[in-house]
Amino acid sequence: MLTALTVPLVLATAAALAVLGWPQLFRLQNTWVAAHAVSLRGLEAAVAVGAVVLALVLLLFTRARPLRRLLGALIVLLLLFGAGNAGLLIVRGLGTRVPATAATATATETTDAVTVLSWNTLGDAPGAAAIAALALEQGADVVTLPETTEATGEAVAEAMKAGGRPMWVHTLAFDQISKARSTTLLISPDLGDYRVANAAGSGPPGNTNVLPTVVAVPADGTGPTIIAVHAVAPIRFEMSNWRSDLDWLATQCGGGNVIMAGDFNATVDHLSGREASVGAVLGRCRDAGLATGSGAVGTWPAFAPALLGAPIDHVLSTPNWQTQSMRVIETEDAAGSDHRPLVATLSPAP
Incomplete structure (x- = not known):
């Protein structure tokens, strides 16, 4: 009986691992279950290693030849799955373990550079003093x-x-009941005067569906559009809104001069299919993490090792900006938020 089931079991396992490892191939990256699994590639790789160890132990104590063949095939598939995830994490970048203050080192090299700090604060959890201290430490022009x-x-x-x-403050709140339904954007006066283009009743460009995103445009038309992002999480009953949020964000990144940062609740795997040019990950925007070898460092949850977490917070920009540095900051893991902050320094592309 086991012999008759070996091939179907192996094929079913191979298909399941293919979907979990590269759902884009089947256009399933934005579907429930597959979207959650692929967001945690480091964890997938770790689970695959654990499963291989368990299968090897069973193999040592098994004498039945059909079962040994099945275990052998499963070990090969799990090794391929784990190696594929690990390889992709390495390609996207494991970051560097250096003090966060090093992120500002290149900012002084280019006087017109813009340093962007992003942090989902879980409803003000770290407190204003801690947020301000980090922003000052990083020399942030945009928060x-x-x-x-x-x-x-x-x-x-x-x-x-x-x-x-000093900083100008721009906040959008969908209500005052939940702090999660507020998003705040701080912009240095050195970048000029800005106004919020998507306040309630202002018409286009609209907004994300459940949690607010702030779109700020320069009052005199000179300078980048700056967008503070908060897409809804892909929980079971918000999948449609989540996909819609990512589609809308892609349209916002279709302009010629955009800096976009925040909590996308999406990895670059989820953004796949929404790129509008070569090298872009969303609309025309490129990811600062991928550009600097930090694209696989997890920003959520803060309690988990960074390489086992999900890189769902990003700094994106259109091609007229180049990334000097980007770093996920791991020194604030105990500050109260479930997200890690990240900081990137961008400069005008030559």
Whole structure:
């Protein structure tokens, strides 16, 4: 009986591992289950190693030839699956384990560089003082803060002003019931005056469906459009809204001069199919993490080892910007948020 089932079992396992390892091949990267699995490639690789060890132990104590053949085939498939995930993580970049302050080192090399800090604060959890201290440490010109209220944003700006780096505050809130439904964007006056283009009742460009995204445009038309992103998570009953959010964000990244950062609740695997040019990951925007060898470092959840987490927070920009540096900051894992902050320094492309 086992012999008759060996081939179907092996084929079914191979198909399942193919879907979990590269759902884009089957256009399943934005579907429930596959979307969750592929977001945790490091964990997938670790589970594959554990399964191989278990299968090897069973193989040592098994004398039945059909079962040994089945275990042997499963070991080969799991090794391929684990190696494929690990290889892709290496290609996307495992980051560097150096102090976060090193992220600002290149900022002084280019006077017109823009340093972007992004941190989903889980409803103001780290507190204004900690957020401001990190932004000042990094020399941030732009700070995107999903799940951060206007009051906290203003307190951060006040603390940054006291630290010699004043900021304008722009907040959109869908309601005052949940802090998760507020997103705050801080912009240095050095970048010029900005206005929010997608406030309630303003018409196009619209917004993400469940959690607010702030689209700020330069008042005089000179400078980049700056977008603080918060797409909804791909939980079972929000899958349609999640896909719609990513589609809308792709259209926002279709312009000629855009800097976009925040919590996309999506890895580059999920963004696949929404790129509009070679080298882009979303619309015309490129990912700072991929550009600097940090694309596989997990930003969520903060309690998990970074290489086992999901890189769902990003800094993206159109091709007129080049990435000088990008780093996921791991020193704030105990600050209270479930996300790690990340910081990138961009400069105008030559």
